[in-house]
Amino acid sequence: MNDDKNVHIFTISQIADELDISTRTIRFYEEKGLIKPGRTAGNQRIYTARNKARLKLILRGKRFGFSLDDISEMIGMADTDMDELAQIEKSLYFGEAKLKEIQDRKKELSLLEQDILATRKKLLQRFTELKNPATTNNKKENV
Amino acid sequence: MNDDKNVHIFTISQIADELDISTRTIRFYEEKGLIKPGRTAGNQRIYTARNKARLKLILRGKRFGFSLDDISEMIGMADTDMDELAQIEKSLYFGEAKLKEIQDRKKELSLLEQDILATRKKLLQRFTELKNPATTNNKKENV
DNA sequence: CTTATAGTTTACGTAAACGTTAATTATAAA
DNA sequence: TTTATAATTAACGTTTACGTAAACTATAAG
Structure with a gap:
């Protein structure tokens, strides 16, 4: 079973550009435990499509006035x-x-x-x- | 034309209780120019039904993540x-x-x-x- | 291999939206 | 009229959600 599906990997700035948020914001969400991206050998963050979807969900919640703590519980990672x-x-x-x-x-x-x-x-x-x-x-x- | 209609007047704490917000919050909204309640002879704030409706609108906007500045402009008092x-x-x-x-x-x-x-x-x-x-x-x- | 360019952590800074005293005055109740 | 509540202004404190700068490391481009 060659797990080659979805090797689409993004850097933090690619994600930031696409979702129109700052890299700081993304790292901040990670600090709060909302996302857990992988790392390269050199310790740089790597984001999968799934990570990206998660971020979109977070941003959607924010647009409705939910706090990050609310969202954290909604997502089920608290x-x-x-x-x-x-x-x-x-x-x-x-x-x-x-x-x-x-x-x-x-x-x-x-x-x-x-x-x-x-x-x-x-x-x-x-x-x-x-x-x-x-x-x-x-x-x-x-x- | 005896303007006796709607002599229903509320104190700040009555409003606060009913809308489940603090008096501080109400005064804060006034500071920001979002509401302009009347005053008694002794300088205490008095709120009409109209003032109350305005506050509800503000709270509604907030529940959708709008900032007070946004709401201020929406309402048309900026x-x-x-x-x-x-x-x-x-x-x-x-x-x-x-x-x-x-x-x-x-x-x-x-x-x-x-x-x-x-x-x-x-x-x-x-x-x-x-x-x-x-x-x-x-x-x-x-x- | 060197050098941009991008990413990492740490830490202090900030704006928004109130919370919390404190000192003083109004009003309602007895 | 005294007294218990409630309201007022002023000012400093706090939390959330990042912004920003510094000092350093990885990676890509030439």
């Missing part, structure tokens, strides 16, 4: 001093909670969208008022 | 040293960008959900493997 079973159970439990949170956020996302649309409406109204002062009355509202 | 027209234009422009971002996030939300579901699947698989070692082969995968 508390490496627990036995595997307990760790898996914890991760599963945490994952369920996060799924519910995602449901909530889906709803909130729509609310936020509506908030912004409402703000836009008011701004546009005020905009035309300023452009055309005759047609409207001067009502002072602070939203 | 850069008070610009003339109103320019300010409105900027806010509108920013709002459009944020709406697009929200669209993207809707898609990403599903991706994140799928990531978690996939992780859960693997965890469950490993879980049963550990509980029932005979029935499966031992494949080592580090996600």
Whole structure:
């Protein structure tokens, strides 16, 4: 079984360029235990496609306001001093909670969208008022 | 025209309790110009339902990882040293960008959900493997 | 083999978003 | 009216998530 599949290996700067983050950020995530890339003979980091996918997941979580600690638990790599079973159970439990949170956020996302649309409406109204002062009355509202 | 509608007024701690944030946080948002509550004769802050709604909007934005500066611009209260027209234009422009971002996030939300579901699947698989070692082969995968 | 260029660790620096006193004043309750 | 709560400003402290600089090592290019 020649394990030649996916010999695609990346350096840290290749990853940084592709994901548009700094190398410092990548190393920082490693410090926090979020990724564990391999090393060359000369001690330089090497990243597989899997490592890259993991980073994408982390960045996705961040875009939703999750802290790195949150993400760490979501991913299921936290508390490496627990036995595997307990760790898996914890991760599963945490994952369920996060799924519910995602449901909530889906709803909130729509609310936020509506908030912004409402703000836009008011701004546009005020905009035309300023452009055309005759047609409207001067009502002072602070939203 | 007796303006008796909505005389519902709240103190800062009432708001803090209801929205589950600290009074410090509320005052901090005021410092940043995100809200402008009224004052009593004795200089204490008073919040209307409108002020409360504004705070909810801010918190909603935060839950999606927007910075307070972002939210400030979304809401349309940034850069008070610009003339109103320019300010409105900027806010509108920013709002459009944020709406697009929200669209993207809707898609990403599903991706994140799928990531978690996939992780859960693997965890469950490993879980049963550990509980029932005979029935499966031992494949080592580090996600 | 030399020399850019890229990567490594260590460590101090920083911006954002509040937390936490402290000293003082308002307001509500008895 | 005294007194217990609650609110106010001011200022320094803290955590998260990196930025940045220094001193050194690996690797690629010529």
